[in-house]
Amino acid sequence: MAVTRVERVIGDRTLTLETGRIARLANSAVLATYGQTCVLATVVRDKPRPGLDYFPMQVDYREKAPAAGKFPGGFRKREGPPNEKEILTMRMIDRPMRPLFPAGFIDEVQVQCWVLSHDAQNDSDVLAGTAASAALALSDAPFEGPTATVRVGRIEGQFIINPTQAQLDYSDLDMVLAGHCDGINMIEVGAAEVSEADMLEATAFGYEQIKSVVEMIDELTSKAGKEKRLGDPNDIPEELTATMQDRIGAQVEEARQIAGKTERSERLQQIYDAFIAAECPDVTSGNYNEVKQREQRIAHYREAFRNLEKKTSRRLMLEKGLRADGRAMDEIRPLEMEAGIFPRTHGSAFFQRGETQSLCSCTLGTVRDEQIVDGLLPEYSKKFTLHYNFPPFCTGEAKRIMGPGRREIGHGALAERSLVGVLPDPDEFPYTMRIVSDITESNGSSSMASVCGGCLALMDAGVPIRNTVAGISVGRVSDDSGKFIHLTDIIGEEDFFGDMDFKVSGSREGITGIQLDLKLRGLQVDEIKTILEQARVARLQIIEAIEAVLPAPRPELSPMAPRIIRIQIDPEKIGKLIGPSGKMIRAIQERTGANIDVEDDGTVLISSVDGAAGEACKAEVEALCMEVKEGTIYNGKVVSIKDFGCFVEIAPGTDGMVHISELDEGFVKSVADVVKMGDEITVKVLSIDDQGRIRLSRKAAMAEKEPAGAG
Structure with a gap:
């Protein structure tokens, strides 16, 4: 070759x-x-x-x-x-x-x-x-x-x-x-x-x-290229389709106009079962060939019934303007939502649109909770994830319960992309965020319900998002003549029987996410323009409904959420903060009950559920890493006494010497006459030599009495 x-x-x-x-x-x-x-x-x-x-x-x-x-x-070192x-x-x-x-x-x-x-x-x-x-x-x-x-x-x-x-890092699209x-x-x-x-x-x-x-x-x-070869098409005999249309076409049309999903599905199933019972009676002879012929005939009728539903649904919408649930073509299903529905979550929300429901929770964490992504690209971490779950009960079915499938991963990724665009800058809001969207009812557009519910959960958690985000799906129905219409907020059957599922999410300012699934050959740019405008109008309606429940992110974080304090230290002090084999940083964490994470640029993130613990930890870190300046007064502790003076710790790991002549006014015969081990005294920094040795004075500090920090 x-x-x-x-x-x-x-x-x-x-x-x-x-x-x-x-x-x-x-x-x-x-x-x-x-x-x-x-x-x-x-x-x-x-x-x-x-x-x-x-x-x-x-x-x-x-x-x-x-x-x-x-x-x-992994252990196996294999894909x-x-x-x-x-x-x-x-x-x-x-x-x-x-x-x-x-x-x-x-x-x-x-x-x-x-x-x-x-x-x-x-x-x-x-x-x-x-x-x-x-x-x-x-x-x-x-x-x-x-x-x-x-x-x-x-x-x-x-x-x-x-x-x-590298360019994508600077791209807004x-x-x-x-x-x-x-x-x-x-x-x-x-x-x-x-x-x-x-x-x-x-x-x-x-x-x-x-x-x-x-x-x-x-x-x-x-x-x-090779010559194309069609193969044997899986065609349904035309007479079966014609028979089904003649016998039950009117019943199917009537059933397709029942508003409720469950009632509509039950009625259609009754029509189908009655037709099969009449057209394909049970084989009583036990003849194998007759049994197989009946099974094949039923399979063909099943496909023919699906085609009949599809044609009937399309005809009702195109010719009579009738959707299954009675809405207008550009009408959104009834909305219901609530923020803060669960007491122990950091943020939670319930979002319902018609017969589609999402329960969303938002959890705030620290840098330790970031997801590490290791693929072909250099390893990086994610501060925001959205996980989407679609249990079988949400469609009234009993199926095998498994981990997330491809569809769930795809829907979660779409909802995640839709919300990333309005998240606060990590420098201003250093939290790791995770949203879980559990779909409890589904009749179309559950991924867009996850966007709406996820946004509401973020706001309930106090995440300062830039703008409110909502998502909507636009469908398309056409016939063989080329006539078509666009449908706002499609239900499951309109997705299944239609040509398109065009999901658009965004804020008042613009679009944050799109996903187009198409069963046609393709769309032209002019039609996409019409679809985006129809989605924008619907999106703004949903945003208004969300903001009627919660106009803006809550001003305070949930009391259940960790508190993160960000401070900046000299990168050269990182080693001092960590200490030999991590001894110093572990000791601070044990004393205060807070967690400390240090980044290479000197950023220190202190996290704790108890705000007081975080403040105590912050004070210790600042004291340990503070820059000692000449002329500044500190509170310190006597840690060593010598004949010529004493050593005073003015910050954890930082001490200086007070000469005996600088202990007090007048003549001091013995250091022990003025201070003892463990005494807390006020000292002033007189000088720092080239080797970092600090010379202190108690006498000079007593004259000013305004300490800069505590030891």
Whole structure:
């Protein structure tokens, strides 16, 4: 197999796509390089899996430790299950590609992406998205792409394509955009309150680069691509669909207009069960072939019933303007919320929108509670996390109880991105923050409920966020003629039967988070403009409702939360504060009951639940690390007596000598006549020599009697 390579400058770096050299036994493989970051993407197509009602495509993304010259962590020193970054990247790769396969295609497709080299500047996630799409385009799978993925940043008003990690540190926008020549079909955004107009401009800027990368993939495909092979479609016999429409179409239309989710679902299930009982009676003969034929017929009817629900729902909305719960197209479901619902949490909130509920708690911690993230990038710590939980009872189901799945991790990351943009500066608010959103009812937009509830919990905890944040989802419904409408605040069925779930979160000032999931080929920039405006109007309504409950963050932290005091010391005094083998810092912590954390720049963070303990600890640290100045008066303790004078500790670990002639006015025959061991006396600093030795005077201090500190 000949090696085929294409190159193009994207941004200010060269993107290279190569095939034909590595992984030649896979259906297709592409090695993508950008800067010194390299990703291998492979595609394997297996046999169809009859009976499935979904497309079995699996996307796997792994960051190999050698790519950054590292060893994997842990005892085994081997790569383990995917971490959070890898899971989020898998979702990001999957979402723009899945809608571009034909309906009814059920061949198993496996896409694997390996990061083989990482230069710590050009992140591998967007490169993997492009590499995976290129590999699918080269394969014989009926992929109707290709797509391309890019990242857009903004520094001082200037948009940047595929910003480096260093540039992202200064960017107020982190947008990942995927699409093809017919439009945009995936957006993920984290932003610092960027306006709708600027967000739209960033989208248009990124889309131009997407089209350039797509042209590059098309060039590679024209040279090395395989002929597409559709396979056996999983089509439903037309007569079954027609029979179901004739027999129960009117009943389904009536049931689709029942407002309550539970009542609506129960009625639809009754209609389906009655139809199956009439059309597919139980096989009494026990004949194996007859039993299997009945099972296959039921499976087809199940899919036909789902299609009937979908068509009925779309027709009711497009032709009659009727949503399942009776709302107008731009109407938000009823809101209910409360702050401070749990007495022992640092912050808590209840948020309900229609039949979707979120219980949110906010916990404040110290630097010791930060999450350490160790991947291919240099190790860093996170001061804010949001964890999203979706138990089976929230949809009235009994399922296996497991740890967080990919969906939960993805929803939590979206809600986290949406709130990061309004958090206070760590220098002003040095707390570590964790929000937990437990979904207790779900009928659509639970991630946006987590944003609203999480914001309210932060405010209840007294976190001085810059602005109130809310989130809303906008849906889309269309028919074969091209007619479409946008729906504000979609419920679960509108998401399932619709074309789109466009989640937007932000404040009055601008957008902080976006996630677009699309079942269509793509959206044009003009339509995205309409969607963002519809989301903005709804978002402002929710913000008003939140601020009616809690207008601003509480002025004081919860009494349950730790108190953190920040002070600055001379970095050269860090060793003195810590002491030999940590002896000094441990002693202070034991005496006061507070915790001390010291940073390399001399920042000292003192934390305690008891405010008095923190103040006592602060006093000791300041006394220990204070800079002794000539002419200053201190209270000190006599720690040693000599014939020529005494030594007085004026701060922990800092003492000076009082000569016998400086103990008192007049002649002093013996030091013991004036002071004894352990006496507390007032002294004045006369001088400090080049070796740091301090000369003190009790006599001079007695004349002024205004001590600067206590020993």
